[in-house]
Amino acid sequence: MNIPRQISFGFSLITVLLLLLSAFALFVVNGFMKNLNQIADNTVPSLIVISDIRVSLRDLEGDIAEYITATPSRQMEIDTAIRGTYGVIADRAASYEKLISDEKDRELFESAMSAVNSSRIEYEKLTKLVRSVETLDHIDAIDHLTSKVLPAFRKSIKLLEEDIAHNLSLSSEASAESNTFARIGWIGVLVAAIGSVLIALMLGIVLTRRVSWALGSVAQQLRQAAVNTAAGAEQMGNISSELAHRANEQAASVEETSASLEEMSSMTRSTAANAGKASALSSTTKSVTAGSQQTVQEMLTAMAAIEASSVEVSKIVKRIDEIAFQTNILALNAAVEAARAGEAGAGFAVVADEVRALAQRSAVAAKETAEKIDAAIANSRRGSENCAKVADSLNAILGRVVETDLLVAEIASAADDQSKGIEQINVAIGQLDQVTQANAASSQQSATTAEELRAQTGALNTVVDALVNLVGGKVSEDRPDTNSSPSRPPVVSSNSSPEPQGSFI
Numbered sequence: 001m002n003i004p005r006q007i008s009f010g011f012s013l014i015t016v017l018l019l020l021l022s023a024f025a026l027f028v029v030n031g032f033m034k035n036l037n038q039i040a041d042n043t044v045p046s047l048i049v050i051s052d053i054r055v056s057l058r059d060l061e062g063d064i065a066e067y068i069t070a071t072p073s074r075q076m077e078i079d080t081a082i083r084g085t086y087g088v089i090a091d092r093a094a095s096y097e098k099l100i101s102d103e104k105d106r107e108l109f110e111s112a113m114s115a116v117n118s119s120r121i122e123y124e125k126l127t128k129l130v131r132s133v134e135t136l137d138h139i140d141a142i143d144h145l146t147s148k149v150l151p152a153f154r155k156s157i158k159l160l161e162e163d164i165a166h167n168l169s170l171s172s173e174a175s176a177e178s179n180t181f182a183r184i185g186w187i188g189v190l191v192a193a194i195g196s197v198l199i200a201l202m203l204g205i206v207l208t209r210r211v212s213w214a215l216g217s218v219a220q221q222l223r224q225a226a227v228n229t230a231a232g233a234e235q236m237g238n239i240s241s242e243l244a245h246r247a248n249e250q251a252a253s254v255e256e257t258s259a260s261l262e263e264m265s266s267m268t269r270s271t272a273a274n275a276g277k278a279s280a281l282s283s284t285t286k287s288v289t290a291g292s293q294q295t296v297q298e299m300l301t302a303m304a305a306i307e308a309s310s311v312e313v314s315k316i317v318k319r320i321d322e323i324a325f326q327t328n329i330l331a332l333n334a335a336v337e338a339a340r341a342g343e344a345g346a347g348f349a350v351v352a353d354e355v356r357a358l359a360q361r362s363a364v365a366a367k368e369t370a371e372k373i374d375a376a377i378a379n380s381r382r383g384s385e386n387c388a389k390v391a392d393s394l395n396a397i398l399g400r401v402v403e404t405d406l407l408v409a410e411i412a413s414a415a416d417d418q419s420k421g422i423e424q425i426n427v428a429i430g431q432l433d434q435v436t437q438a439n440a441a442s443s444q445q446s447a448t449t450a451e452e453l454r455a456q457t458g459a460l461n462t463v464v465d466a467l468v469n470l471v472g473g474k475v476s477e478d479r480p481d482t483n484s485s486p487s488r489p490p491v492v493s494s495n496s497s498p499e500p501q502g503s504f505i
Contacts, residue, residue: 010203017199021192028185035174035181043171046099047164049092050109054160056089057116061153064123068130068142079127086120101170108163115156122148219464226460233453240446247439254433261429265422272415279412282405289398296391303387307380310373317370324362331356 060082067078093113100106126144331352338349 007207010207013203014196014200017192017196021189021196024188024192025185028181028188031177031181035178039171039174042099042101043167043174046096046101046105046167047171049096049099050160050164050167053089053092053096053112053116054157054164056085056092057119057153057157057160060085060119061150064126064145064149064153068126068145075130082123086116089116101167105163105166105170108159108166112156112159112163115152115159119149119152119156122152222460222464226457226464229460230454230457233450233457236446236450236453240443240450243439243443243446247436247443250436254429254436258426258429258433261422261426265419265426268415268419268422272412272419275408275412275415279405279408282401282408285401285405289394289401292394296387296394300384300387300391303380303384307377307384310377310380314370314373314377317366317373321363321366321370324359324366327359328356328363331359 063078063082063085067075067082070078093109093116096109100109122144126149129144334352335349335356338345338352
C-alpha cells in the first residue's frame with residue numbers, strides 16, 4: 001500500500017476501535033440504565049402500592065373488629081369508612097396492573113386481591129349477622145369474624161408480603177446486574193483504552209518508519225533522476241547544436257530544389273499550353289473531316305440516284321427499240337400488202353417505205369443511246385465505287401483523327417495535371433523550407449532549454465538534499481555538476497527563419 005493508504009488504514013483502524021469502544025460503552029450504559037429504570041419505574045412504585053394496600057388491609061382489620069362492638073350510629077360510620085377503604089384498595093390494585101414485573105408477581109398479587117375480595121364478601125356476611133341481632137351480644141358475628149374475615153385478611157396480607165419480598169428480590173437482581181455491568185464497563189473501557197493507545201503507538205511507529213523509508217527511497221530515485229536529467233540535458237544540447245547545423249544545410253538544399261522546381265513548373269506550363277493548342281487544332285481537323293465525310297455520303301447518294309435514273313432510261317430506250325422493231329415489221333407487212341394491191345397500193349407502199357426507214361433510224365438511234373447509257377451506267381458504277389472508297393478512306397481518317405484528338409486531349413490534361421502537381425510540390429517545398437527554418441530555430445531553442453534544464457536540475461538536487469535531511473538520511477557528495485555551460489548552438493543565418501515561440505519549460 002502507498003503512504004496515503006497506510007495512513008488511511010491506520011486512522012480507519014483507530015476509528016473502528018473507538019467506534020467499538022463507544023458501542024461497548026453504550027451497551028454497558030444501556031444495561032445499567034435499563035436496570036435503574038426497572039428499579040425506579042417498576043420495583044419502587046410496586047412496593048409503594050403493595051405497602052399502601054397492606055396498610056389499608058390492616059386498617060380494615062381494626063375497623064371490622066371495632067364494627068362488631070360499636071353502637072349502631074358508630075357502625076354506620078365504620079361501614080362507610082370500610083367501604084371507602086375497599087374502594088381505595090380496588091383503585092390501587094387497578095394501578096398495580098401496569099407495574100406487574102413477571103408471572104410470579106402477577107400470581108401473588110392476583111391471589112392477594114382474591115383474598116381481599118373474599119374478605120369483602122365475608123364482611124358483607126358479617127354486617128348481615130350484626131344487623132340480624134338486636135343485642136350487643138354478637139357471638140355468631142365474632143365467630144364469623146375470627147373464622148372467616150380475619151383469616152382472609154391475614155392471607156391477603158401474607159400474599160402481599162410475599163409479593164413485596166419478590167419485588168425486593170427483583171430489585172436486588174437488577175442492582176446486582178447493574179453492578180456487573182458497571183464492573184464490565186470499567187474493565188472493558190480500561191482494556192480498550194490501553195489497547196487503543198498501544199495500537200496507535202504501534203501504528204505511529206510503523207507508519208513513521210515506512211514513510212521515512214519510502215521518502216528516503218523517493219529521494220534516492222529523485223537524485224538518480226536528477227543525475228540522468230543533467231546528462232540528458234547536456235546530450236540534448238549537443239544534439240540540438242548538430243541539428244541546427246544540419247537544418248541550415250537542409251534549408252540551402254531546399255532553396256536550390258525550389259528554384260529547380262520553379263523552372264520545371266515554367267516548362268510544364270508551356271508544354272500544357274502547346275498541348276492545349278494541339279488539342280484545339282485536332283478538334284478543328286476532326287470537324288472538317290466529319291464535314292467531308294458528310295459531303296461524300298451525299299455524293300454517294302447522288303451517284304446512286306444517277307445510276308437508278310440511267311437504268312430507267314435504258315429500259316425506256318429498249319422499249320423504243322422494240323417499238324421500232326415492231327414498226328419495221330408492220331412496215332414490211334404494209335409493203336407486202338401494198339405490193340399485192342398493185343397500183344392501188346402504190347402510195348401506201350411509199351408510206352410504208354418511209355415508215356420502215358423511220359423505224360430503222362429509230363432502232364439505230366435507240367441502239368446508240370443504249371450504248372451511251374450503258375457506258376454512263378458503267379461510269380456511274382465506277383464513280384460510286386470510287387466514292388465508296390473515298391468514304392472508307394475518310395472514315396479511316398476520321399477514326400485516326402478522333403484517336404489523335406483523344407490522345408492530344410489526354411496529353412493536354414496530363415500536362416495540366418503535371419503543372420498543377422509541380423505547383424503543389426513547389427508549395428510543399430516552400431512549406432518544407434519554412435519547417436526547416438522552424439526546426440533550426442527550435443534546435444537553437446532546445447539548446448537554450450537544455451541549459452535551463454541543467455539549472456533546474458541543480459535546484460532539484462537542492463530539494464532532494466532537503467528531503468533527505470527531512471527523513472534523516474545522509475546527503476550524497478557525488479552530485480552532478482550543473483554549473484558548466486553547454487556548447488552554444490550556431491546562429492541560424494536565414495532571413496525566413498521564424499521567431500522562437502518561447503521555452504519548452
